[in-house]
Amino acid sequence: MSTWKTLLTNVASNAEEKFDQLSDRLRQRLGSDRPLLIIPYNGYATAEHLTLRARVLQDQGTHTATDHDSRWDNLLNTYRHIGSREVAHAIIRAQLGEYTADFTANDEGYVTIQLPLDQTSEVFSTWLEVQLSLVDESLAEPVTAVGRALNLPTTAEFGVISDIDDTVLQSSATNYLRAAQLMFLHNARTRLPFAGVAALYQALSADGRNPIFYVSSSPWNLYELLTDFFDFQGLPAGPLFLKDYGITADQFISSGHSKHKLTQIEEILAAYPHLPFVLMGDSGQKDPEIYAEVVAKYPDRIRAIYIRDASADQRDLEVKAISEQLTADNIPTLFAPDSLSIAHHAASLGLIPVESIASVWIEEQKSTGEQGGRGAGETH
Incomplete structure (x- = not known):
């Protein structure tokens, strides 16, 4: 890291730490401490150990989305998620x-949290609690x-590593104004998946036999919104690898999109060294380039790559060239x-049963009809 960036990072980190300490003291003096929460994030288990992440926060009064939430309700709830107050150095048992x-x-x-698995009798469960x-x-x-960790079934044929924004969830990530509108004014029940994606991912998952890992540059603050969305839309549950946008002495805001995603993918590959993977992404940002780098480093680990078209024509030419290579x-x-x-394509490779194609087609037709019925102002 360059000298000026190191200095800026240290100053910002110290300022954030002092602000947090001052805020904590002020809340204590005013008697306004909120209840504390442990937010567990879905983790994963290997033959040797279990890994899951969690965060300790003050309760900001967020609520689970409903069909009746107004845009103001959504804005307030998202603000509370993003404006969460962390509790530093808490001890979790x-x-x-x-x-x-x-x-x-x-x-x-x-x-x-990392726990050994040789001292528990629960290792035969698909999800360990x-x-x-x-x-x-x-x-x-x-x-x-209660935290949960995905325990790899012994019958797994492959795993899936999937992006979220503009791969599963319609996000308009390359249009910042539109992306902000979707994030702040909608919720887990009004945000839309891509047509047919739930049926496709269920087919790839094979009733939970093949694990799905979701890797995204979305902040951890949106974890509950994303898992609520997955549950509501019928997408397979899986570990999420999101991003910390905080300032520390080691980083200013956070690492870049590509570095973060590549690091998380490598963590998954290392956890399951004998399992091949299917990579799912989109053309809106750098998924094709990241996945090409993964293939260059781990050529024998990747079964297939799917890139959803979410870009303009000029970008399409670049992505097609990467795909052809x-x-x-x-x-x-x-x-x-x-x-x-x-x-x-997946059926032709034996990744999903041929019969699953019909389920994806039916879901696409249903989703297209529902989205068209809502009108352009409500679908995005």
Whole structure:
């Protein structure tokens, strides 16, 4: 890191830390402390250990989305998610079976929990549950949560690593004004998936046999909104790898989009060294370039790559060139206009049953009709 950037990062980090400390003292003096929460993020398990992340926050009064929420309700709820107040250095006790260990959160309230799996009898479950609790004698009431970690089925044939924005969720990520409108004025029930994507991902998942990992540059503050969206739309549950946009002494705001995504993909590949993967992304940002870099480093790990068309014509030429090169390198790659095209290609490779194509087609037709019925002002 250059000298000026190091200086700027240190100044910003110190300023943020001082502001947080001052805010905490002020709230304590005014008696306005809010209840605390542990927000667990879906993790994953290997043969040796379980890994999941969590964050300790003050309760900002967020609520689960409903069909009756107004745009003002959505704006306020999203603001509360994004404006969350972290609790630095909190101690979380994690229990899996008979095994218990304590972990300390960092300055931003995040904690990474790793537990060995050879001391529990629950390793045959698809999802392992970890009991989490805050270790703080000053608490009037216990603060607890249940974390979940995906345990790879022994019958898994491959895994899926998928982007979220403009791959699963209509986000207009390259149009910042439109993306902000979608984020702030809509919720998990009014945001739209791409037509047919739920049926496609269910087919790839094969009733949970093949794990799906979601990797995105969206902030961790939106985790609950995204998981609510997945649940409401019928998308397979899976671990999420999102991004911390905080300022620390080591980074100014955060690492770049490409570096973050590549790092998370490499973590997943390292966790399951014998499992091949299908990569799902879009052409709006840098997914094609990132996936090409993954193939260059791990050529024997990738079964197929699917890039959803979410870009203008000039960008399309670049993506087509990358796709053609990957295909020439024996990595089946499709630059696809829709979920149905992906389904046909995936079926030809044996990634999904041929019968699943009909399910994707039916869902596409249904989604297209519903979105058209809402009108242009309500669909995006």
